[in-house]
Each structure stands twice: as structure tokens, then as C-alpha cells.
Amino acid sequence: MWRSVFVEKKKSKISFWGVILICFGIAFLIIGITGYLQQLGQKDWPMETATVINVDQRTESSGSRHGYRHRRTVYDITYQYEANGNVYTGEILKSSTPKKLGETFSIKFNPDTPNSSVEYTEPSLVPVLSGLAAFIVFGFIGFRMIQKSFTKK
Incomplete structure (x- = not known):
């Protein structure tokens, strides 16, 4: 019984940090797109x-x-x-x-x-590309952490 409570708590921590990483990835993507749109406004x-x-x-x-x-x-x-x-x-x-x-x-x-x-x-796509790269990396790691927390051994 104690083991199952500990494992559940550990799984919820893993999925919590996975969600946090995905949120970071989304934030970096939004920052990159916003920077590019700002540059377009200055074109x-x-x-x-x-x-x-x-x-x-x-x-x-x-x-x-x-x-x-x-x-x-x-x-x-x-x-x-x-x-x-x-x-x-x-x-x-x-x-x-x-x-x-x-x-x-x-x-x-x-x-x-x-x-x-x-x-x-000239507007540069660098902010968008770096935001996209961060989104892919953080999103993949976060997704894998969430996925791992739901798989049964």
C-alpha cells in the first residue's frame, strides 16, 4: 500500500514538471513570434x-x-x-x-x-526559429515526462 502511494506521488511530480516544460516551450515560441511581429511593424x-x-x-x-x-x-x-x-x-x-x-x-x-x-x-526570422526550437525541445521533453508518468510497469 505505501509503495503505491509513493509511486503515485512520484508520477504526479513527473507529469507536473512535464507540463511546466511544455509551458516554457510555448512561452518561448510566443516571445519569438511577438519579437518577429514587432520587427514587421517597424518594416x-x-x-x-x-x-x-x-x-x-x-x-x-x-x-x-x-x-x-x-x-x-x-x-x-x-x-x-x-x-x-x-x-x-x-x-x-x-x-x-x-x-x-x-x-x-x-x-x-x-x-x-x-x-x-x-x-x-530588415525583419529577421531568428526570434521565431529560436522560439520554435525551444518549443520543440521543451515540448518533447515535457511530453515524454507526462507520457512516462502514465505508463504502467
């Missing part, structure tokens, strides 16, 4: 040339349970652009690719609020 924003006015280099580190620390160099880039006769600034945070002071590149700005800008000029 018709006017383009302008931006000039790099400041670059801050820093090292980020992330730890692990085993004491290994991964370090990577990131760049916070401040740029300046002109829109509707006014000068605005924007930032690219945690870029893995450095830019040089005075370097120019294309940006898009919001015509309704010109102080809002983005550094990408």
Missing part, C-alpha cells in the same frame, strides 16, 4: 545613417555549479543620428561585435517618436 520606418559616438567595452561572466566561470567581452555602443532636423542618440547594449568611434551604419527610427530607433534594417 516601414525610415532609415537614417547613425554615427558611433561612444563604445564601452566590458567583460561579463557567468558562473556554473561546478565553479567554472565563462567570460565574454561585450560592447555597449552609443550612436547619434539626425531625424526631422533634430539629433537623437540610441544604444546597442551587449553587442558581441565592436564598432569604432566615428563608424557609420544604418538604423531605422520611429517616425512618430524619432528618439526610438533600432539597429536592424
